[in-house]
Each structure stands twice: as structure tokens, then as C-alpha cells.
Amino acid sequence: MREVVVGGAQMGPIQKSDTREAVVERMIALMDRAHEAGCDLVVYPELTLTTFFPRWYMEDQREVDSWFEREMPNEATAPLFKRARDYGMAMSLGYAELTPDGHHFNTQILTDKTGAIVGKYRKVHLPGHDEFDPERSFQHLEKRYFEPGDLGFPVWRALGGIMGMCVCNDRRWPETYRVMGLQGVELVMLGYNTPSVNSQKGDEGPEKRLFHNRLVVQAGAYQNSTWVVAVAKAGVEDGHPLIGGSLIVNPDGEVVAEAKTEDDELIVHPCDLDACNFGKETIFDFARHRRIEHYGPITGQTGIVRPKE
Amino acid sequence: MREVVVGGAQMGPIQKSDTREAVVERMIALMDRAHEAGCDLVVYPELTLTTFFPRWYMEDQREVDSWFEREMPNEATAPLFKRARDYGMAMSLGYAELTPDGHHFNTQILTDKTGAIVGKYRKVHLPGHDEFDPERSFQHLEKRYFEPGDLGFPVWRALGGIMGMCVCNDRRWPETYRVMGLQGVELVMLGYNTPSVNSQKGDEGPEKRLFHNRLVVQAGAYQNSTWVVAVAKAGVEDGHPLIGGSLIVNPDGEVVAEAKTEDDELIVHPCDLDACNFGKETIFDFARHRRIEHYGPITGQTGIVRPKE
Numbered sequence: 001m002r003e004v005v006v007g008g009a010q011m012g013p014i015q016k017s018d019t020r021e022a023v024v025e026r027m028i029a030l031m032d033r034a035h036e037a038g039c040d041l042v043v044y045p046e047l048t049l050t051t052f053f054p055r056w057y058m059e060d061q062r063e064v065d066s067w068f069e070r071e072m073p074n075e076a077t078a079p080l081f082k083r084a085r086d087y088g089m090a091m092s093l094g095y096a097e098l099t100p101d102g103h104h105f106n107t108q109i110l111t112d113k114t115g116a117i118v119g120k121y122r123k124v125h126l127p128g129h130d131e132f133d134p135e136r137s138f139q140h141l142e143k144r145y146f147e148p149g150d151l152g153f154p155v156w157r158a159l160g161g162i163m164g165m166c167v168c169n170d171r172r173w174p175e176t177y178r179v180m181g182l183q184g185v186e187l188v189m190l191g192y193n194t195p196s197v198n199s200q201k202g203d204e205g206p207e208k209r210l211f212h213n214r215l216v217v218q219a220g221a222y223q224n225s226t227w228v229v230a231v232a233k234a235g236v237e238d239g240h241p242l243i244g245g246s247l248i249v250n251p252d253g254e255v256v257a258e259a260k261t262e263d264d265e266l267i268v269h270p271c272d273l274d275a276c277n278f279g280k281e282t283i284f285d286f287a288r289h290r291r292i293e294h295y296g297p298i299t300g301q302t303g304i305v306r307p308k309e
Numbered sequence: 310m311r312e313v314v315v316g317g318a319q320m321g322p323i324q325k326s327d328t329r330e331a332v333v334e335r336m337i338a339l340m341d342r343a344h345e346a347g348c349d350l351v352v353y354p355e356l357t358l359t360t361f362f363p364r365w366y367m368e369d370q371r372e373v374d375s376w377f378e379r380e381m382p383n384e385a386t387a388p389l390f391k392r393a394r395d396y397g398m399a400m401s402l403g404y405a406e407l408t409p410d411g412h413h414f415n416t417q418i419l420t421d422k423t424g425a426i427v428g429k430y431r432k433v434h435l436p437g438h439d440e441f442d443p444e445r446s447f448q449h450l451e452k453r454y455f456e457p458g459d460l461g462f463p464v465w466r467a468l469g470g471i472m473g474m475c476v477c478n479d480r481r482w483p484e485t486y487r488v489m490g491l492q493g494v495e496l497v498m499l500g501y502n503t504p505s506v507n508s509q510k511g512d513e514g515p516e517k518r519l520f521h522n523r524l525v526v527q528a529g530a531y532q533n534s535t536w537v538v539a540v541a542k543a544g545v546e547d548g549h550p551l552i553g554g555s556l557i558v559n560p561d562g563e564v565v566a567e568a569k570t571e572d573d574e575l576i577v578h579p580c581d582l583d584a585c586n587f588g589k590e591t592i593f594d595f596a597r598h599r600r601i602e603h604y605g606p607i608t609g610q611t612g613i614v615r616p617k618e
Contacts, residue, residue: 124600124603125598125599125600126598127598149603152603153603155616156616157616157618162615162616169592169598172592172593173532173598173599174483174484174528174532175487175599175603175604175607178483178484178606178607179603179604179605179607181613182606182607182610182612182613182614183606183613183614183615184613184614184615184616200591201587201591208561211562212531212561212562215524215527215528215531215562216528216531216532218524218528219483219524219525219527219528219532222521222524222525223481223482223483223525223528252517253521253524254520278510280613282509282510283478283481284481285612286611286612286613287611287612287613288612289434289435289436289478289482290434290482290484290611290612291434292607292610294433294461294462294484294488295484295488295607295608296488297487297491297492298487298488298491298601298604298607298608299601299605299607299608299609300601300608301491302595302596302600302601303491303595303596303597304490304491304492304493304589304595305491305492305493306471306492307464307465307466307471307492307493309466
């Protein structure tokens with residue numbers, strides 16, 4: 001038994017006008033609840049500190065940069081890091097990262113129980129587009145404001161196990177989980193901001209979006225025999241609705257905890273990392289069953305190559 | 310609209326003592342129903358013609374070979390091929406293939422509407438083990454009786470679209486669908502024989518096995534924006550239960566038809582291959598979104614390589 005009590009700290013909406021300080025107060029309130037629930041680890045969503053700004057088209061780079069963090073922790077988040085250290089609680093959170101040399105990433109970090117950052121992941125699969133798209137019912141400009149992550153899908157030994165991270169759209173791509181699975185990952189932390197409506201398909205609403213969220217997270221967990229903790233920023237931000245549905249999934253692909261609201265809400269589950277062993281040693285024993293000689297196109301080509309007519 | 314009316318021809322149990330001729334009669338009865346339902350294509354399960362013989366430990370190679378087909382069509386299946394030709398119906402079925410030069414494969418074929426074999430797939434992901442295992446509640450000797458498929462995951466232009474096949478355990482591996490997805494697959498046909506209990510985990514019964522079956526098929530369909538038709542051989546074969554749950558899944562990952570019994574049963578759905586276009590052009594537009602520079606381990610290593618302690 002290697003138990004990690006995990007808290008998924010779903011955040012309700014954050015308006016454009018909300019300050020980082022106000023958001024951090026809400027994050028600390030959730031951390032207090034996680035402490036009461038005995039959590040070893042609390043996981044916050046993608047871009048936790050601000051509204052989901054890629055929905056807004058901006059041409060002024062100074063305005064864009066105002067949504068980014070130049071260091072972490074910084075003045076606004078210092079109280080959060082202090083509280084985590086006081087509680088001896090590990091933490092994962094997402095934010096927009098602006099590096100000293102001017103690169104922009106959609107980043108998720110992991111701290112250990114002393115508040116030290118021990119892992120950093122930068123979102124690889126950026127959805128959306130990079131120029132204003134008049135065809136969409138709203139914009140999704142992640143490809144404009146971020147560069148694709150340059151760190152791959154690393155894992156880290158922490159909390160007695162092997163930890164991985166990814167961000168939002170990454171969870172729809174089986175490659176994400178598989179690269180971590182091939183490093184023995186036992187718990188994947190991920191945050192998301194997912195609009196409740198498909199901007200290119202009006203009849204795809206929240207029910208189907210929540211279904212897809214569950215489907216890809218459950219499949220990723222099962223097919224790699226790992227825990228997955230998926231945490232939303234939810235609710236209506238400046239008129240734009242985001243799905244909730246934060247969930248914790250066990251290595252059998254089963255949902256063991258799920259958020260009920262679109263507000264600040266904590267979901268908790270004691271995750272036994274040893275529960276990953278059975279799947280990794282039997283049906284998904286990669287060494288015995290995978291046949292890489294037939295997987296060539298997965299790394300050999302990016303897009304579709306159809307057979308000749 | 311490129312509509313293919315698909316019939317999933319689930320087969321009930323086949324006992325050791327049942328002849329291939331008796332099985333083919335049942336297959337023809339299902340084909341008659343598919344014809345009445347206006348099907349363009351009928352899909353039969355893995356190892357359609359016999360009991361699931363890999364549950365039996367055999368040392369005599371002549372006994373093993375008695376479960377294999379040396380040619381296709383052959384005397385036993387000729388009436389099936391003739392009926393398909395008469396109906397102008399395409400067909401996919403699985404059988405144990407013994408090649409002229411002595412190789413053994415777990416094979417699935419596709420015929421066109423004239424009864425000509427236009428596609429052949431050989432199961433890549435063989436589950437189970439190759440020697441008698443006293444620890445298991447029953448045997449699963451696919452690694453003993455078959456070689457891993459040597460044809461990769463090809464696709465074929467047929468029925469106005471791009472068709473792919475896989476077999477049983479292949480469906481649990483995202484690599485299977487992805488290699489076909491990278492060739493633009495629009496309809497994946499697969500058959501399975503899945504024991505209702507995990508031979509290495511007694512408390513994993515039919516409910517969880519059916520859940521995993523749905524989960525991996527739905528995820529594979531959604532993540533590659535393709536139709537998937539998954540067809541069981543079901544029911545109790547010589548005392549050993551197999552799950553049913555044959556299903557047809559649309560490119561959004563939704564179940565549109567599902568078998569209710571563990572007997573011979575036809576499920577039917579008109580599959581519009583153009584329904585694959587939206588996903589392939591937006592959220593799963595591989596050319597725009599995949600980042601193969603970070604997928605290296607998927608083809609670079611077979612088993613897990615854990616980070617240093």
C-alpha cells in the first residue's frame with residue numbers, strides 16, 4: 001500500500017476583472033479544506049490564476065504578457081506556497097509562463113511537501129488557432145499566445161511513486177499518456193479549461209463535452225494502468241461557460257470521485273499507487289505485448305497519409 | 310453522405326463438438342437477416358468458425374492445426390461466400406490461418422461485394438501466455454498457438470471509404486487505432502472472444518469486462534474520428550463464459566447500436582462515412598496538432614523504463 005490522498009481543487013469561474021490575489025485567496029480556502037481532508041497533494045487546474053484569456057483576441061503584446069507569470073512563486077502566489085509548506089502538502093497548479101528569454105508556455109508545476117518546485121511540464125498539444133477566426137462562435141487562440149511545450153512528457157519520483165502531468169487538450173491524445181506510461185507513471189495530474197460548447201459545432205454542448213472528458217481520461221488511465229486526476233476551471237467566465245466535471249480515475253479506468261458543481265469544489269480520494277501494479281504486470285505488460293515494429297507511423301509522420309485511390 | 314449500412318453479426322457460443330458446417334449455417338442465417346435489413350457489410354467475430362480453442366492446452370501440433378484453416382474460402386465456408394456474392398454484400402470474418410509455409414496467425418479478412426477477398430489483417434497484439442500456467446483459473450494460450458501478425462495495420466479503400474481491421478486484444482491498444490487513423494481510416498471492423506472473468510483476478514467479472522470493452526472502442530473511435538464495429542463471440546463455450554456486448558460506435562465515440570444477448574444476434578446501423586470528416590478536420594486534425602518530436606518512446610522502446618531512484 002502506497003497511499004497518496006489526492007485533492008482535486010476545481011475552481012469556479014474567474015472574471016477578467018478578478019485579481020490574482022483574490023484567486024489565491026480562493027485557492028487557499030480549497031487548500032484548507034484539503035488539509036482537513038488529510039490530503040497529501042492538491043491539484044489545481046490549467047491557468048489557475050486568471051480567466052481563460054485565450055478566448056480574447058489581443059494584438060498588443062504587453063496586454064498578452066499581462067496574463068503571464070514571470071516567476072513562480074511570485075508575490076501573488078507566495079501566500080499559497082507558504083500555506084502548502086505549513087501544511088506539508090504537495091501541490092500542482094497551472095499558469096501562463098513567460099520565461100526570462102521571452103518564451104510563452106502553458107505550464108503546470110509540481111511542488112513537494114516543502115513547497116519546492118520539483119517538476120515542470122509545458123503543454124504540448126495546443127488546441128485552437130493563431131489568427132482571429134470569424135467563423136467561430138468564440139475564439140480559442142492558444143496557438144497565438146503559447147509555443148508548444150519543449151520539455152516532452154517527463155515523469156518525476158515524488159510522494160513515493162512516479163508522477164506525471166499534462167494540460168487540458170493533451171488529455172485527448174493517447175500519445176500523452178503512453179509516453180508517461182512507458183516511464184511507469186502511477187499518477188497523472190492535469191488541469192483543463194474546456195468551453196461548454198464547441199465553437200465550430202453549435203449542437204455540441206456540455207453533455208457531450210463532459211462525456212468526451214470522461215472518455216479520454218478513463219481510457220488513458222486504463223490503458224496505462226495509472227491514476228489520473230483531472231481538474232477543471234468551470235462555470236461562466238465573462239459570459240463564456242466552461243464545463244466542470246473534475247474527476248479522479250483509478251488504474252482500472254473507473255471514476256472514483258467527480259465534482260458536482262461548476263464552482264470552487266474539492267474532490268478527494270485516497271489513491272493507492274500499488275493499485276497500478278496489476279495492470280502493468282498483466283494485460284498491459286508493455287514489454288511482453290507491445291509490437292513497436294508496427295507502430296512506425298506514430299512517430300514517423302505527423303498528419304494523415306491516405307492510401308492511393 | 311457516404312452511407313454504409315453495417316451489420317454486426319454477434320455469434321453465440323460454439324462448442325468443441327460443433328462442426329464448421331453447423332457454424333456456417335448459423336452465419337448464413339445472420340447474413341439473411343442482414344440482407345433483409347439492407348446491410349452493405351456484415352462483420353463476424355474473431356475465430357468465427359470454431360470454439361475459442363486457445364483456452365485448451367494442447368501439445369500435439371496436429372490437434373492444434375485441426376482448429377486452423379489452410380485456405381479461405383474452403384469447403385466449409387464456400388456456402389457463406391456464395392451467399393454474400395448472391396446478396397452483393399461485403400463481409401469481414403475472423404479465423405485461425407495456417408499458411409502454406411506453416412505459419413499460424415489469428416486473422417481477419419474483408420471481402421468486397423463480389424465475394425473477393427480484398428483485405429487481410431493478422432492480429433498483432435496476442436494476449437495471454439505460451440506455456441501451461443497453473444496460476445490461472447483457465448488458460449489463454451494465444452501466444453502459444455499464434456505468431457504475432459506480420460502485416461502491420463493496413464487500411465483498404467472499399468465501400469466508398471477507408472476500411473481497417475483489428476482483432477480482440479488489439480482494441481485495448483491505442484497504437485492500433487492510431488496507425489490506422491494516420492492512414493485516414495473511417496471504419497474499423499473488429500471481432501473478439503473475451504472471457505467474462507479475468508483468469509488472473511477472480512473479482513473482475515463480466516460487468517467490468519464489458520465496461521473495458523466499451524471504453525477502449527469508444528476512445529479509439531473518438532480519438533481517430535472513425536466508426537468502429539466491434540463484434541463478439543459470446544456465451545458459454547464448453548463451460549467457459551464469454552462476454553457479448555457487440556457494439557457500433559460513431560466517430561464522436563458514442564454507442565449507436567449494442568447487442569442485448571449472448572447469442573446469435575444482429576446489430577445494424579447506417580454509418581455515414583462523411584461523419585468522420587468533422588473530427589479529422591478540427592480537434593483531431595493530426596497535421597496541425599500532433600507533436601511527433603515528443604512521442605519518441607512510443608516507437609523507441611517496447612517496455613517501461615522507469616526514472617532513476
